Amino acid sequence: MKLEKSITILYSRNISSSIAYYTDKLGFTDKWEWDSPATFGGISRDDVEIFFCKEGQGHPGTWLAIVVDSVDEYYESIRDKGAKIIALPEDKEWNMREMLIEDPDGHIIRIGNRINCD
Secondary structure (H helix, E strand, O other), X not given: OOOOOOOEEEEOOOHHHHHHHHHHOOOOEEEEEXXXXXXXXXXXXXXXXXXXXXXXXXXXXXXXXXXXXXXXHXXXXXXXXXXXXXXXXXXXXXXXXXXXXXXXXXXXXXXXXXXXXX
């Protein structure tokens, strides 16, 4: 048996607004919405997918970690788009260079790349 993929499900007060934030501010691709008004939806970018659920799954303030090949390049790509960046890219003692972003539902997205802290 092989594990194929993990998809995070985040609580969202407003699915359409969450999708708009992640696509307009963070560079993801609009994937889909379910129901009208939407009660479930999802976005993706490369191999990362995130689902949003209005009821019954997830809680406000969840933390999510995404590994990228260059956090500094990602930061430059979103810096002027209105993303709520709460911590700039910084080297961490756990061999990661990371930044923190907060989304409209209070979820914290930790985005970083691996480094060598010798």
